[in-house]
Amino acid sequence: MTVGPTGASQPTRTGPCVVIAGGGTAGHIEPALALADAVMRLRPDARVVALGTERGLEKTIVPARGYPLEMIPPVPMPRKPNVDLLKLPLKVRSAVKTTREVLERVGADVVVGFGGYVALPAYLAARGRVPIVVHDSNAKVGLANKVGARFAERVAVAVADSGLPGAEVIGIPLRESIINLDRAALRAEARAFFGLDPHAPTLLVFGGSQGARSINTAVSGAARELAEAGIGVLHAHGPKNTLAVQAVPGAPSYVAVPYLERMDLAYAAADAALCRCGAMTVAEVSAVGLPAVYVPLPHGNGEQALNAQPVVNGGGAVLVDDADLTPAKVAELVVPMLTNHGRLSAMSAAAQGTGHREAADVLARMVLDAAAKGVS
Template identity: 75%
Template sequence: MDKREAAAPAATEHPLAGAPEQVAPASEEVAGPAPTVVVAGGGTAGHIEPALALADAVMRLRPDAKVVALGTPKGLENKLVPPRGYPLELIPPVPLPRKPTTELLRLPRKVRDSVRCAREVLEKVGADVVVGFGGYVSLSAYLAARGRVPIVVHEANQSPGLANRVGARLAKRVAVAVAGTPLPGAEVVGIPLRQAITALDRSALRAEARRHFGLDRDAPTLLVFGGSQGAQSINAAVSGAAKELADAGVGVLHAHGPKNTLAVQEFPGRPSYVPVPYLERMDLAYAAADVVLCRSGAMTVAEVSAVGLPAVFVPLPHGNGEQATNARPAVQAGAALLVEDAELTPAKVVKEVIPLVTDHERVARMSAAAVGLGHGAADEALARIVLQAAGVKPGGGR
């Protein structure tokens, strides 16, 4: 999630809350046993949203399928999964180091308990395949499924975490978002995204989106969000440039995070600076914007590219540098700028961001460069891999 503070109690960080998307079922007659797919990707929206996009795609290809999500009691999946209409089974969390260390040796009891609970879930629901997206839940799911249920791994980042490094050695199929991901047998499919994002017509929704958020109808508009782990520096830098943004005629939609407050001075007669705790409608937020300033988690980069938004990416200065790696293709394609977190100040916003947002021709060029960077059909591509791993045909039968 990656993760954006666009997440809310009843919304996703990435996209839209609500029931699974209503899409016409596959035209083939469904026959044979209905498959049960268990998706494991709890913890952050960056793991959960691809899992839910896959779930929606599985249901389009096999409307008779059952998809069950695996999560932990305190994970964000408790807020994101039930509104989408999928059952959620909970197991004890096992926080993992990013790399094998002596810390991992101190976790055997927690790992055993979590794996036992995961195995009980797999047996209870009659799992035909387990799909892991990384994070706390996935390792337990992989170990529980080993030798019993086929495993499919999806890795969104070019630098895989520990769970997926282990899972890939046990998996029947391994899917990755980008070429060069160091996992055995990796197949590049992209990141599964909801159809509400991949089919978004920003131009058609622009006027509605501006009204929805109370933004100026015609002003160039900057969308800002920071993520649950990284809103503070973005909030300070952009809100600190509020006067200069207003003076330049730039409107702002700023999701500052439900745990943060953001005091922004109003400037009468200028485009609105609209602070919100979170974004319940990411589709409208994307449609309202001309440029986005945000972190560069894998899911965020995929969505921003899919909708054709020019971006100013500010990678989180933590982890193993995967957020900078995620942003690199968009930067190289001319669709984005990259600003290091330590360099993001109000002065940097004035110097780099305002000239971009107010340059209509440059925005148009960057938007065109963004389109085509992603894999718009990644959700169904991964769904077909998953059904094949389970020995099930997309249209029915085995």
């Protein structure tokens, strides 16, 4: 054992120390943790340390996955010129100073950023001192990664035409539990877990961790048409929402739950999905081979539609605007899809064909290579 600057005992190590910066939302955290797992598979002697803030989901997610978390001040970027913009330089300086102290204390050999307000101070603190690797999951690159890419040893992105010069397209790092999911082998267990019909074609519906009101309204409004077509439904409506669906005697169950703790079982139980199309959602749904009806968020910069477009172009999904998502449209799209086994099989193969199941290992090798090279 060795003793660190704070006096705390620290384990002796021979491998590299990889610092990941991907806090805030699950879209940043999950790829970062998938990368962390891949690094440990390839280099069991390595150490992975995550950067985070008190306001992000990483506060609970990262420790639960077994990785140490170092807190730094957040640097949220104002969307409009206001008083917060005037305070930004002071906030950046404070966050960079704290982050630089963390990098020195943990002995960082490489910093890997995934965007968001944790990544920006990490990039600035590491610049010229520690090699940087950037990964962006989105079709439109955010400001933090545009900055980080200027100093990075390697830059990786999920899709082509991201706008980052010299970026390598590798896809999105995913958890092993998703990459190796055998839906067919788990189907019976998954259907029993949720109380679904063991044999009926089944639609998985979700709108993110908080649900999506437009999706909830449209799909629940089509419940009778789906039931009469012999289709079961597993619908995660969000913990702050309620959903009441009248059962149709003799029809497959419409199971409504606030939240899906076991996404692996949800994917295994389903034959198709109807959901939003955030980058992580599209990557996971495609990786497990689920045909999908993607409904982009009706606000923002149009990024969600771009995330889904490669799968749609490949024949693994269809895209419908939020404003067009009515109960009639749900029935029109879902019933022909789920009652045609040949179409489901073709769409499933097409969805899997658009993915990058090896992305986590590819990124891990890039990271370990950058750590070995050091700062030139």
